[in-house]
Amino acid sequence: MITFEKAVKFIGEIEVPSDKSITHRALILGSMAEGVTLINKPLLSTDTLATLNAFEFMGVDVMNEITRFTVRSDGYKKFKEPLNVINCMNSGTTTRLLAGVLSPSKYTSILTGDASLIKRPMGRVIKPLSMMGADIRARVDNNFLPMTIHPSKMFSTKIESEVNSAQVKSAVLLAGLQLEGETTYIEKVVTRDHTENMLKRFGADLKVDGNDISVKGVDSLSAQSFTVPGDFSSAAYYIALALIFEGSDITVKDVGLNKTRTGLLTVLKSLGLVIDIDMKDDAFEPYGDIRIKHQKLKGGSVTGDIIANMIDEIPVLAVSALFSEAPVEIRNAKELRVKESDRISAIVSNFKALGAKIEEFDDGMKIYPLEKINKGAKLKSYHDHRIAMINIILAKKFGIDILLDDIDCLNVSYPEFIVDIISLEEV
Numbered sequence: 001m002i003t004f005e006k007a008v009k010f011i012g013e014i015e016v017p018s019d020k021s022i023t024h025r026a027l028i029l030g031s032m033a034e035g036v037t038l039i040n041k042p043l044l045s046t047d048t049l050a051t052l053n054a055f056e057f058m059g060v061d062v063m064n065e066i067t068r069f070t071v072r073s074d075g076y077k078k079f080k081e082p083l084n085v086i087n088c089m090n091s092g093t094t095t096r097l098l099a100g101v102l103s104p105s106k107y108t109s110i111l112t113g114d115a116s117l118i119k120r121p122m123g124r125v126i127k128p129l130s131m132m133g134a135d136i137r138a139r140v141d142n143n144f145l146p147m148t149i150h151p152s153k154m155f156s157t158k159i160e161s162e163v164n165s166a167q168v169k170s171a172v173l174l175a176g177l178q179l180e181g182e183t184t185y186i187e188k189v190v191t192r193d194h195t196e197n198m199l200k201r202f203g204a205d206l207k208v209d210g211n212d213i214s215v216k217g218v219d220s221l222s223a224q225s226f227t228v229p230g231d232f233s234s235a236a237y238y239i240a241l242a243l244i245f246e247g248s249d250i251t252v253k254d255v256g257l258n259k260t261r262t263g264l265l266t267v268l269k270s271l272g273l274v275i276d277i278d279m280k281d282d283a284f285e286p287y288g289d290i291r292i293k294h295q296k297l298k299g300g301s302v303t304g305d306i307i308a309n310m311i312d313e314i315p316v317l318a319v320s321a322l323f324s325e326a327p328v329e330i331r332n333a334k335e336l337r338v339k340e341s342d343r344i345s346a347i348v349s350n351f352k353a354l355g356a357k358i359e360e361f362d363d364g365m366k367i368y369p370l371e372k373i374n375k376g377a378k379l380k381s382y383h384d385h386r387i388a389m390i391n392i393i394l395a396k397k398f399g400i401d402i403l404l405d406d407i408d409c410l411n412v413s414y415p416e417f418i419v420d421i422i423s424l425e426e427v
């Protein structure tokens with residue numbers, strides 16, 4: 001069990017770890033391209049290392065110099081046969097994007113993952129890839145890992161999204177990139193567009209027309225160099241700290257501000273909050289500084305398409321809602337049930353244990369301002385990094401009364417989270 005000293009407020013500037021989604025894509029396209037790709041400031045975490053290891057396994061040379069990955073590849077056509085099972089560990093992004101990369105391959109590959117990943121749905125990528133001719137077989141109605149990808153004759157076509165997921169879109173585009181002709185993916189709602197940005201950066205022939213994204217097959221891509229901005233999803237925990245601890249004033253430097261990721265900022269602004277944004281560059285992947293001072297979150301309802309652009313930040317909104325002036329209702333967020341844990345159920349049971357009033361819906365929850373806490377409440381991470389981080393914030397709010405179980409899962413996206421928040425603590 002881990003316990004924490006109660007904090008008063010958090011003040012200062014911080015840089016958060018680099019963006020997880022962008023690091024995955026940089027490794028993937030750097031491996032698919034020919035030449036030497038330099039990825040400056042990559043995220044070093046168990047998730048991104050799962051992607052790195054997978055490509056090393058297929059003969060790509062990746063030098064991990066901690067603050068830089070140097071990727072040397074002869075291009076996707078020269079990938080070596082994966083002679084053993086590829087373990088994607090806890091990473092849904094690794095699995096689903098790799099399914100797209102590997103489905104047109106001439107080799108058979110087998111993907112699996114940890115106890116959480118093997119319970120997450122993979123039918124969402126298997127189905128569209130199969131519509132493009134892929135031959136993929138998976139456990140229980142072709143939905144769960146391990147999955148085996150067999151060689152097949154794939155073809156370019158149009159795919160309409162059935163689930164709002166950037167991972168599914170990316171899988172289709174990464175397969176399409178290797179096929180003759182043009183592959184089009186039609187999204188219902190615009191999801192994070194890092195794959196599109198990265199494909200353009202690597203010189204792919206990509207067209208975006210509203211919600212339709214088309215990519216043409218290419219024989220080769222050329223290597224690139226770039227710097228990965230901070231992860232907005234990690235920065236979001238500092239927004240929660242500022243909203244929860246009176247007197248706080250926090251600036252997060254050089255954080256990714258791609259609009260398809262910052263739905264939380266849009267929602268908080270619509271709920272009356274003031275957040276200063278200093279945009280530094282909005283070319284390849286927009287980034288800048290965000291500054292937030294303590295203010296009280298007003299209640300309200302958060303639903304609709306915006307949820308797709310803040311899906312990973314719902315735990316942050318939920319923990320902030322415990323300290324708002326009125327209840328906050330979150331709907332249209334059923335996808336939370338198939339993340340690293342069932343995040344709706346995890347949040348509801350932890351908040352109940354804490355003494356909060358909270359209603360659970362199939363697609364969300366309604367959180368009431370916290371009136372009194374159960375001393376000695378035990379908060380569980382469910383081995384989910386985003387749940388562990390909001391639990392740590394609650395533990396800092398209420399001190400040693402709150403007991404936490406494991407925090408190893410922080411390694412998935414933000415290994416230094418505790419050290420970093422403590423560095424901003426003012427006594």
Ligand code: S3P
Nearest residue numbers: 021093164165166167168311312
């Ligand atoms: C991600 C997309 C999102 C997100 C995940 C990372 C990505 O998942 O929740 O943490 O890098 O493409 P979905 O595509 O399943 O919505």
